[in-house]
Amino acid sequence: MKKFKGQGRRSFMKGAGMTALLSAAGSGSAFGMGAGMGQSSGGSGKGYDFDEIYSRIGVNSxxxxxxxxxxxxxxxxxxxxxxxxxxxQHPAVVKALQKRATYDNYGYESVPDSYYQSIIDWNKERYGVELKREWIRNSSALKPGMVSTMRGLNPVKGKVILSTPTYSGFRGAINQAGMRVEMNPLKKVNGRWTFDLEDLESRLDYETKCLVLCNPNNPTGECWTADEMRALGDLCISKGVTVLADEIHCDFVTKGNKFVPYSSIGEKYAETSITYRSPSKTFGHANLKVAHFYTQNQDLMNATMRGGGHEQGCNAFGLIASEVAFSEGAxxxxxxxxxxxxxxxxxxxxxxxxxxxxxxxxxxxxxxxxxxxxxxxxxxxxxxxxxxxxxxxxxxxxxxxxxxxxxxxxxxxxxxxxxxxxxxxxxxxxxxxxxxxxxxxxxxxxxxxxxxxxxxxxxxxxx
Ligand SMILES: Cc1ncc(COP(=O)(O)O)c(C=O)c1O
Known part of the structure; x- marks a missing residue:
């Protein structure tokens, strides 16, 4: 109770909230912080120095x-x-983590509403997507959430479709869920990769439960258009296949391009999909182990919770990093x-x-x-x-x-x-x-x- 003397920590958190904790940490404004915290005095960007060679050697990276x-x-x-x-790292995140580390207790904690609000605000402001608090759940990383959904939807050894080339970790996740991988290779049309819908249709059978949509696609880099996703989604809906939208790379888009969330392309697509996100990719938080997923479909959420591979309780540092990053990192x-x-x-x-x-x-x-x-x-x-x-x-x-x-x-x-x-x-x-x-x-x-x-x-x- 060193820093929060005179107040129980619980009442401190409850009364003052995360915002106060953070302003106590001096992180109200990222730009108010001194050099040496990742900001340059006129280097690249609008104040952050991405030119700096910052050694990552010696931390088991x-x-x-x-x-x-x-x-x-x-x-x-x-x-x-x-x-x-x-x-x-974003300087406000570093500052908030430093501040939290000075509080000498790391016991069980609940997740504050402000954490969810920061996700809701980020989605509204950056993507025009209106999320409800009750649609969102946490997991310690993206893959555990995805594995949970697969498990929840697939009591038997069903198939999961991957449009390849795509992220190598999906295969491990599918195996972990006890499922089989079915590849639906992308095809190149006018120099751009796109879905091969004919091939996809031929693969969607009674054993197929899910399709993983990686948007933007790692490693080929497409930001899928609403039309492409609707065509894919229509096929999936017609065969009762749930779309698992991995949007972990959504905050990285090159000039002139646009990321469109799968849940935004129409009610029936939102209703038959679940979206996985994480600040880990956007802000470089991978080892803070915090991610979230959302769906408006309660049955799908229930299936995911039954799948159980996620960990609802993220660690204290990950939760703080996520909230600060989404609140101050635009x-x-x-x-x-x-x-x-x-x-x-x-x-x-x-x-x-x-x-x-x-x-x-x-x-x-x-x-x-x-x-x-x-x-x-x-x-x-x-x-x-x-x-x-x-x-x-x-x-x-x-x-x-x-x-x-x-x-x-x-x-x-x-x-x-x-x-x-x-x-x-x-x-x-x-x-x-x-x-x-x-x-x-x-x-x-x-x-x-x-x-x-x-x-x-x-x-x-x-x-
Ligand atoms: C598309 C995609 N999904 C998921 C992950 C893994 O995320 P996590 O470590 O949160 O499970 C990665 C990591 O590179 C990725 O590129």
Whole structure:
């Protein structure tokens, strides 16, 4: 009771509310805080310094420390794998967490209304979606919520449709729920991936219970249009298939594009779907373990709660981070989008400059901060059968029984020759052959270094 002397904590929280706690933390205005908290004195964006190289080494970060453990520090120059941000956290979030940490008790807590209100306000202000408090539930991360719905809807081993390439973690979630994955590959029309509805229709049978809609799609980056989603949704509705809308990347949209929530495209779509969201992707909170999901369909919510894989009680820090971020983070998200858009432009221009990056082709996505690089031009030189076999032998010798793929061989070659780590495409499902995923949520100078290193290595390879 150090800081809140004279008041029980419960009455402090009840009486003063989260807002007071936060203003006590001095976080009323993100812009009121000093430099050194992620704000620059005139750098990038409108006050936040995304150019700053902020070391993530030494905190067991998967992106940095796992790569270093695997390859050695000298091999890793720019890891561009797992989808989180290399930027400092929003300063108001940091401040609020610091403040909370000074209160020396972490016992059971309830979730304040203000937490839900911040989600409701975010959706209304940014997407024009009107959510009701009773439609929203928490989970410790996005996937546990999704697993719960699948379990709740599928007492028997039913099928879940994935439109691939899509996020690799869905397959694990489906397996965890005791279900089977059925892939409905996206098709490319006029240079843009879209749903193959004919193929989808042929796969929707009595065993199919759910379809996962990833919007914007990780890794290909489409922000699905209302018409595309309605066409997909109509098919699902006609076959009694529930749409599980993963909108975790919704706050990352490139210039000129728009994210449309699935629940906003019409009553019948909202009624037959459930949406999963999290501040974890938007603000870089993944390890604070806080996410939420919503549906207006009470039966679907009940099924999800019966599924039970979620954890209603999120941890104290995650709840605070989520509320502060959604309450105060709008400008930060606008700024980060502007910065990432600049990164995408830089990347697109770099790759498409004649002579640069032989073997790789790329066009700008509509959303996410993930670049889906077509590396098919590299396969023959670095990922032929012999190279894949050599990698397989190496992996076996290291005790792994995973199957080596051409994309893994490309990834290995890239690390060894450029110090850049990318995610191998094969894990994103059918349609991913020869693709590699690059996370561009890094300071511009790191992106420049990565591209220069890759370019030099590739030019040598093609010399
Ligand atoms: C589309 C998508 N869904 C879900 C997740 C995982 O979210 P969580 O860690 O909250 O389960 C990710 C992480 O990269 C993702 O890209």
């Amino acid at each position: 998967i992106k940095w420390d796992s790569a270093i453990r695997r390859y050695g520090r000298e091999k890793i120059t720019v890891p561009m794998g797992i989808a989180d941000l290399d930027f400092r 400008q930060w998200v606008d700024d980060v989008n502007e910065y990432l858009d600049g990164n995408f432009d830089y990347l697109v221009e770099y790759i498409n400059t004649p002579g640069n990056m032989p073997g790789i082709s790329y066009t700008k996505p509509e959303g996410t901060y993930l670049a889906w690089l077509d590396c098919n031009g590299l396969k023959e030189r670095v990922a032929g059968p012999e190279q894949v076999q050599a990698l397989q032998d190496q992996m076996r010798a290291a005790g792994s029984n995973r199957r080596a793929t051409p994309e893994m061989a490309i990834g290995e070659w890239m690390v060894q020759n450029s110090g850049v780590q990318l995610n191998a495409g094969h894990s994103y499902g059918i349609g991913s052959d020869g693709f590699m995923r690059m996370n561009i949520a890094v300071p511009r100078s790191s992106l420049e270094t990565a591209l220069n290193n890759m370019d030099a290595a590739l030019k040598k390879l093609f010399a």
